[in-house]
Amino acid sequence: MLKRGIWILGLIILAITLAGCFQGEQSLEEMDPPQDAEAVDNLDGLKTEENDEANDDADENMEDSDQTAETIPRELYLIDANGLVAAQTLELPAPESNEVAQQVLEHLVKGGPVTPMLPNGFQAVLPEGTEVLGVNLQEDGIMVVDFSNEFADYEAEDEIKIVESVTYTLTQFENVHEVQLQMNGHPLREMPVNGTPIGESYSRGNGINVMDTDLNIMNSQAVTMYYPAEHNENRYYVPVTQYVKDEGENKYTSIVQGLLEGPGLQSNVIHVFNAETMLTNEPSLEDGVLDLTFSEEILQDREQSIISDEVMETIVRTLTENQEIEAINVNVENVEQLVNENGEAYNEPVTNQYFLPPQEV
Numbered sequence: 001m002l003k004r005g006i007w008i009l010g011l012i013i014l015a016i017t018l019a020g021c022f023q024g025e026q027s028l029e030e031m032d033p034p035q036d037a038e039a040v041d042n043l044d045g046l047k048t049e050e051n052d053e054a055n056d057d058a059d060e061n062m063e064d065s066d067q068t069a070e071t072i073p074r075e076l077y078l079i080d081a082n083g084l085v086a087a088q089t090l091e092l093p094a095p096e097s098n099e100v101a102q103q104v105l106e107h108l109v110k111g112g113p114v115t116p117m118l119p120n121g122f123q124a125v126l127p128e129g130t131e132v133l134g135v136n137l138q139e140d141g142i143m144v145v146d147f148s149n150e151f152a153d154y155e156a157e158d159e160i161k162i163v164e165s166v167t168y169t170l171t172q173f174e175n176v177h178e179v180q181l182q183m184n185g186h187p188l189r190e191m192p193v194n195g196t197p198i199g200e201s202y203s204r205g206n207g208i209n210v211m212d213t214d215l216n217i218m219n220s221q222a223v224t225m226y227y228p229a230e231h232n233e234n235r236y237y238v239p240v241t242q243y244v245k246d247e248g249e250n251k252y253t254s255i256v257q258g259l260l261e262g263p264g265l266q267s268n269v270i271h272v273f274n275a276e277t278m279l280t281n282e283p284s285l286e287d288g289v290l291d292l293t294f295s296e297e298i299l300q301d302r303e304q305s306i307i308s309d310e311v312m313e314t315i316v317r318t319l320t321e322n323q324e325i326e327a328i329n330v331n332v333e334n335v336e337q338l339v340n341e342n343g344e345a346y347n348e349p350v351t352n353q354y355f356l357p358p359q360e361v
Contacts, residue, residue, distance in 0.1 A: 070094040074104050075172045076114065077165040077208075081121035081231045082268035084209050085164045086238045088119050101135040101143060101176075104169050121231035125165040127153040133184070141177035142201050143170050151183050152192040159194045164208045168239075171204055178203040204321075207241030211264065221246050223255050226317035227262075227269035228310050237317060238269050252283035252290060252319070259318055272310045274298065280333055288326035289349045290319055295333055304343075305335045312340065313355050320352055327351045 071091035080086050095103045107114040110128040118124070131148040138144065145166065154162060167179045178201035181188045190197050207222055220243040229238045244258030256279050262271035276297040284291045292315070300308040307330065316328050327349035332338060338346045 074107075075169065076104060076107055077125070077168040078108070078114075078118070078122040079125050079158075079161055079165070080229065080236075080238070082229070083161075084229070084238050084240075084268060085125070085161050085168070086122075086229065086236055087168070088122055088236065090114070090117055090119075100173070101137070101145075101170060102132050105132045105135070105145065105166065108165060108169060119236075120234040125158070125162050127151060129153070137176065141175060142180050143176045143178070144180045144182060145170070146182040146185055149184060154193060156194040159191045159196050160210075163191065163196065163198055163202055164206075167202045167206070168204060168208055209238065209240045211240060211242040219246055220244060221251065221254065223258060224318070224321050225255075225259055225263070226314055226321075228272060228314065229269045237313070240269060250282055252285070252292075252322075253279065255319065256283065256292065256315075259314065270310075272308060272314050285325065288324065289329055290325050290327070291329045291331065292319075293331040293333065296335070298332060299335070300341070305332070305338055306341060306343075307332070307338050307346075309341050312346075312350060316350050316352060316355070 070093070072094050073089050074092045075087045075089055077085050077087050090107070092103060092107060105126075106112055108124055109126040109130050110124040112124065112126075112128075114124050126147075127150050129148075129150040130153075131150065133146040133148055134144075135146070136144040163181075166181070170176050170179050180201045181198060183192065187200075188198060189200070204224070208224060210222075222241055223244055224239050224241045226237045226239055229236060240263055242258065242263065244254045246254060260273050260277055260279070262273065263269050274297045276295070278295040278297070279292065280295055281291075281293040296302055298307060298311060300306045300311070312330065315330060319325050319328055328351075329349040330338060330346065340346065
């Protein structure tokens with residue numbers, strides 16, 4: 001009996017000893033993990049960091065994409081298929097506020113960023129490779145522009161077009177009145193190829209696409225008029241500076257009369273007025289609104305009292321070039337209500353904004 005008890009006690013002690021050995025082996029494994037265990041943990045952490053960085057990069061790319069998608073319409077004065085300087089409104093990426101002038105100038109360079117967006121029949125005007133070294137708007141409204149040496153690499157017949165293009169492109173901004181040109185920091189008083197005098201500065205007052213005239217310049221005034229032109233399906237307006245007779249105190253009579261007579265020898269634009277159209281009353285200006293009254297011949301359709309959209313736009317674009325004129329009130333004898341080609345009534349004086357395409361909100 002005693003032997004049996006000792007035998008059972010021995011079995012119990014053996015079982016406890018074995019259990020302790022197995023438990024000890026497991027604890028060692030837990031305390032001394034494989035050497036690459038930490039590397040696995042780090043890989044998991046690296047993957048998480050990489051995913052976070054990838055997500056951050058994606059967010060930044062989306063933000064960059066959103067910023068890239070933001071554009072602003074700008075007028076660029078380019079050269080059309082007939083060799084005339086005319087404005088085309090292009091959507092340019094929204095720049096930093098202090099880079100607007102430099103941006104529009106860079107989009108006038110041949111082979112530059114404007115190339116893929118050039119309208120049908122148009123080309124850039126500044127010589128390829130031209131760099132804008134600096135722009136500086138002075139307090140008096142003069143924009144000083146400094147070009148690189150490549151600016152002088154153009155044909156003589158393009159010289160005046162370059163000056164006009166740069167001047168009109170920059171003076172679309174209200175605070176820019178004149179342009180002063182430099183090349184490598186040296187002021188230009190004449191253009192570098194054909195020697196065209198440009199003085200200390202150039203403005204819209206110098207004209208654009210200036211027509212030759214037989215009139216005595218001393219008894220006439222230079223006026224920039226707008227005429228429609230077309231190349232394939234691209235319809236646009238060309239500014240043409242021509243001389244008209246000085247009729248005395250009411251200069252608007254002379255301007256309208258010159259507009260009715262048309263561009264004369266300038267055969268690359270369209271004359272939109274009927275030959276019999278007459279101005280029947282003296283133009284009058286009050287609070288920025290110019291009142292004009294024409295004969296019925298100005299109408300496209302007398303029965304419907306329709307005035308051509310091109311006639312109206314030609315009148316408004318031309319007359320509002322005068323700073324004192326904000327809008328035009330067009331009247332026609334014996335017509336109570338004028339309408340456009342879509343049958344919409346002209347209930348208010350017309351501004352240039354009327355002809356702009358609607359902006360998406």
